[in-house]
Amino acid sequence: MTIIASSAETRIKPSTDKKSNRLQVTKLNNKMVNEYWQSLFQAPQEGKLVCWYEGIQMNPFLQAADIAWCHGEAAAALLAARKEEGPSQKVAEEAGYDRELCSYARTHAGCAVMRTESGTPETMGGANPKELSLAERIPAPDMIISAYPFCSTGQQWDETIYKIYGKKVPIFNISMPWIWGNEPSSKYMSGPEFRESVAFMVKQLKECIAFIEEQTGKPFDYDKLSEIMAYTKKAAQLRMEAKALCKVKPSPANFFEWTNSIAPVNFLPGGQEIVDYYAKKKAEIQERIDAGIGSVPVEKYRLFWDGIMNWNKIGYLSDKFANYDACVVSGRYTHLGFWQDYQVIDVDDPIEGMAMNFLTCPISVSAPQMIERIIDHCEEYSIDGILLHGARTCRAFSYPQFLIADAVGKRLGMPVAMFEGDMVDESFYKDELINSRVEAMLEQIDAKKGRWV
Amino acid sequence: MDANVLKILDKFSRVANDPNGAAKAWKEATGGKVVGTFAMHFPAEVVHAAGALPVLLQSDEEQITEGHGGMYPFFCGYTRSLVDQNIKGKFDYLDCIMFGDHCVQLLSAADVIRIQNPSLHVGFYQLIPALKDNWSFENAERTLIRLKEAIEGKLGATISDDSLRNSICVFNKNRQLIRRLYELRRDRRIRLSAVHMQAILKSSMVMDKAEHNSLLAELVASLERNPVDPTADGSVPLYLSGHLCHATKPRILELIESCGATVVDDDLYHGFRYVSIDAAESGDPIKSLTSWYLDRNTVVPCPTRLDPKVDWDGWLLEAVKKADASGLVVLMPKFCEPHYFSYPRIKKTFEAAQFPHLRLETEHEFNAYEGMRVRVESFLEMIKHRQAMAAV
Numbered sequence: 091m092t093i094i095a096s097s098a099e100t101r102i103k104p105s106t107d108k109k110s111n112r113l114q115v116t117k118l119n120n121k122m123v124n125e126y127w128q129s130l131f132q133a134p135q136e137g138k139l140v141c142w143y144e145g146i147q148m149n150p151f152l153q154a155a156d157i158a159w160c161h162g163e164a165a166a167a168l169l170a171a172r173k174e175e176g177p178s179q180k181v182a183e184e185a186g187y188d189r190e191l192c193s194y195a196r197t198h199a200g201c202a203v204m205r206t207e208s209g210t211p212e213t214m215g216g217a218n219p220k221e222l223s224l225a226e227r228i229p230a231p232d233m234i235i236s237a238y239p240f241c242s243t244g245q246q247w248d249e250t251i252y253k254i255y256g257k258k259v260p261i262f263n264i265s266m267p268w269i270w271g272n273e274p275s276s277k278y279m280s281g282p283e284f285r286e287s288v289a290f291m292v293k294q295l296k297e298c299i300a301f302i303e304e305q306t307g308k309p310f311d312y313d314k315l316s317e318i319m320a321y322t323k324k325a326a327q328l329r330m331e332a333k334a335l336c337k338v339k340p341s342p343a344n345f346f347e348w349t350n351s352i353a354p355v356n357f358l359p360g361g362q363e364i365v366d367y368y369a370k371k372k373a374e375i376q377e378r379i380d381a382g383i384g385s386v387p388v389e390k391y392r393l394f395w396d397g398i399m400n401w402n403k404i405g406y407l408s409d410k411f412a413n414y415d416a417c418v419v420s421g422r423y424t425h426l427g428f429w430q431d432y433q434v435i436d437v438d439d440p441i442e443g444m445a446m447n448f449l450t451c452p453i454s455v456s457a458p459q460m461i462e463r464i465i466d467h468c469e470e471y472s473i474d475g476i477l478l479h480g481a482r483t484c485r486a487f488s489y490p491q492f493l494i495a496d497a498v499g500k501r502l503g504m505p506v507a508m509f510e511g512d513m514v515d516e517s518f519y520k521d522e523l524i525n526s527r528v529e530a531m532l533e534q535i536d537a538k539k540g541r542w543v
Numbered sequence: 544m545d546a547n548v549l550k551i552l553d554k555f556s557r558v559a560n561d562p563n564g565a566a567k568a569w570k571e572a573t574g575g576k577v578v579g580t581f582a583m584h585f586p587a588e589v590v591h592a593a594g595a596l597p598v599l600l601q602s603d604e605e606q607i608t609e610g611h612g613g614m615y616p617f618f619c620g621y622t623r624s625l626v627d628q629n630i631k632g633k634f635d636y637l638d639c640i641m642f643g644d645h646c647v648q649l650l651s652a653a654d655v656i657r658i659q660n661p662s663l664h665v666g667f668y669q670l671i672p673a674l675k676d677n678w679s680f681e682n683a684e685r686t687l688i689r690l691k692e693a694i695e696g697k698l699g700a701t702i703s704d705d706s707l708r709n710s711i712c713v714f715n716k717n718r719q720l721i722r723r724l725y726e727l728r729r730d731r732r733i734r735l736s737a738v739h740m741q742a743i744l745k746s747s748m749v750m751d752k753a754e755h756n757s758l759l760a761e762l763v764a765s766l767e768r769n770p771v772d773p774t775a776d777g778s779v780p781l782y783l784s785g786h787l788c789h790a791t792k793p794r795i796l797e798l799i800e801s802c803g804a805t806v807v808d809d810d811l812y813h814g815f816r817y818v819s820i821d822a823a824e825s826g827d828p829i830k831s832l833t834s835w836y837l838d839r840n841t842v843v844p845c846p847t848r849l850d851p852k853v854d855w856d857g858w859l860l861e862a863v864k865k866a867d868a869s870g871l872v873v874l875m876p877k878f879c880e881p882h883y884f885s886y887p888r889i890k891k892t893f894e895a896a897q898f899p900h901l902r903l904e905t906e907h908e909f910n911a912y913e914g915m916r917v918r919v920e921s922f923l924e925m926i927k928h929r930q931a932m933a934a935v
Contacts, residue, residue, distance in 0.1 A: 186887030186891075188883040190617065190877065190878055191884065192880065195884075240650070241647045242645050242646050242647045242672065242847065242880075243647055243881075243884075245672060245673070245849050246846065246847075246880065246881050247884070249849060249851055249884075252851055253851075253854075253888065257851065261851055263851075265672055265673045265676070265682070267669055268645070268650060268667070268669060270667040272668075272689075294678065297677070297678070456654050457654045458654075480617075482615075482617050485615075485618060485647050485880075486647050486651075488615055488617075489618070489648075489651030489655065490654065492612060492613050492614065492615075492655070493655060493659075510615075
């Protein structure tokens with residue numbers, strides 16, 4: 091990157107030849123993700139029941155019951171990451187689902203519409219599954235579990251899927267309380283309101299287990315759940331430790347790496363593989379620290395990403411910021427969620443600890459508590475500026491961003507760059523707008539650090 | 544219309560046009576406390592029973608300006624308007640805000656409001672959106688108990704069972720009187736424009752219910768004395784659906800009727816939806832309000848509530864037929880996700896039944912009124928053409 095400074099103009103110009111320094115271990119994540127989707131595509135042939143769900147991590151419960159699962163956001167993100175989101179979004183739009191509707195939901199609903207209109211691979215006149223698009227290969231649900239934190243759209247999305255399938259697929263709903271904090275006694279993971287909410291979640295999760303038993307016709311295997319959660323807890327611990335290593339300068343890994351490796355703590359099966367993955371990731375990060383290798387060739391700026399990810403832009407954005415000599419060190423989505431409070435999980439009786447994690451995921455915590463966590467995080471990770479990605483169709487993630495901007499500006503004197511984009515609808519992404527906002531923020535950081543003097 | 548009817552409608556319209564001003568005037572006149580609430584299913588009886596005035600905070604007619612600094616433009620007009628009004632100090636007269644509806648955009652606005660205005664307490668008591676789960680009653684009842692305790696605490700009042708039962712009766716009376724107007728309108732016995740009907744509903748959400756009841760009773764009696772068929776002029780009877788939490792712009796309602804239509808029924812929030820069901824007047828009043836909340840969907844389905852067995856689209860088709868309307872106009876506020884989810888099924892159901900329907904997307908500002916007019920006119924022409932062909 092070069093800095094052009096004159097009396098008339100002060101501008102930041104990105105270089106074009108830099109690439110972020112990707113971790114080798116990410117290839118292992120990609121392999122695990124591919125294997126998971128392949129196993130899901132084959133689940134019906136193997137006689138497995140398939141559950142569709144959105145939101146919180148219900149997969150340990152399903153895995154314990156030997157049910158295959160499709161996480162709606164993960165499916166939409168997969169399609170976007172592979173540039174295959176177009177057909178299902180088009181089908182949804184043709185069916186009447188508005189473009190301003192949550193793009194995860196729209197993409198996923200499009201998959202359901204495609205499946206109900208064209209049939210299953212088994213009924214497509216012997217179509218070779220390998221010739222089907224990714225969206226078409228996602229097996230239809232035998233059951234639906236709805237458990238969405240904060241975002242009311244999540245429950246409505248599940249109900250929509252249920253109705254697209256003609257109300258023939260059994261559905262179980264978990265109503266997640268939002269931790270609002272009516273009284274001063276309400277703090278992060280404590281206070282009467284939180285305890286009451288946890289108790290309500292535990293009750294519903296236990297009812298959900300009864301629903302799962304009804305679907306499988308077998309008693310639920312609590313020992314297996316404990317075993318899965320033991321792996322998950324260990325993986326989460328290693329992940330949090332690995333992330334904490336990135337407080338050093340230069341940061342050995344960036345936000346996009348953490349985004350890329352969200353699957354093991356989001357929807358991959360809990361087992362030794364996910365533990366090994368984060369152990370290797372932690373080890374590679376430590377090696378980089380020992381060798382003084384950063385995640386970007388030059389780390390002049392350390393940034394925080396607030397908001398959900400543009401799944402079709404991960405690699406592109408990773409390199410874009412490398413060319414600004416900026417490392418996006420961390421983010422709300424990756425660093426404040428996904429078994430983030432793993433230590434409260436008692437693996438012998440994991441449901442309460444799971445509920446506590448579900449209730450404190452990045453969108454389940456209201457703004458006053460969330461802002462405090464972000465401010466603490468920015469200080470811990472020596473953040474210079476915040477990128478606020480207003481995902482146009484994810485109101486749940488985007489709404490507090492003006493509040494965050496105001497709070498970090500007033501309390502930390504930290505500049506921000508706000509821009510619009512989306513999770514899986516590329517049409518909302520405007521590259522030149524991002525450039526100008528980011529460049530303005532980097533100039534502010536330089537000015538604050540006296541780099542222009 | 545007789546002079547008394549016009550006078551009452553004028554009173555309701557003035558309140559509807561300046562709801563904050565009306566509530567503030569009530570506070571100044573009575574010295575009472577005012578609690579702001581949000582749509583859609585909040586049991587305002589609990590506030591009333593504490594001796595305070597519950598005011599359902601409305602979308603403001605004013606253009607959003609300062610509010611843009613608190614909320615992205617891709618939130619619905621209602622929530623952006625609430626944030627805008629708050630920043631401009633229009634809620635400063637409130638003693639607190641209490642609400643209970645789980646809607647991501649409403650919760651977002653409430654969170655922004657409480658941070659931008661720390662002196663205004665905003666309490667959220669989450670009404671379980673799933674209405675028919677085994678634990679729905681228990682959870683909703685617990686929420687209402689917490690809400691009652693919170694209102695008592697914030698207002699320094701005690702809410703007895705008797706006072707709550709009395710409030711339920713007052714609210715029921717209000718709902719019944721408005722439902723009577725709907726019945727008369729559905730039967731083509733009264734002429735009330737869609738704008739007037741909205742003013743009646745909107746003022747009910749703001750005014751002291753006893754005063755509103757008294758005026759309503761007079762209005763109903765006067766209208767019943769002078770029945771008139773509003774569609775005798777050959778206008779096309781229409782049913783309006785949508786706008787689940789805030790009022791449609793009066794200009795849009797006027798526009799629809801000025802094209803040669805008469806609105807004969809609706810399921811709007813500022814319409815029949817708001818008054819669709821009563822609460823039991825005897826027994827434990829908290830249990831009564833719990834049932835009132837959980838049973839609302841069975842009378843007029845709300846897509847913001849979770850009740851997989853209930854279909855808004857099927858219900859709507861029957862309601863439109865029952866009203867003997869010739870067409871359905873779906874009024875869909877931009878960015879309303881529950882409505883976005885539901886619309887494809889409404890479209891499918893009405894297309895399958897070969898029943899004319901028109902979707903109009905509405906916005907807080909920048910409504911393309913002339914384009915809307917052309918669409919409504921074309922829709923009405925299409926209905927008339929279809930009717931003429933059927934008569935041949």
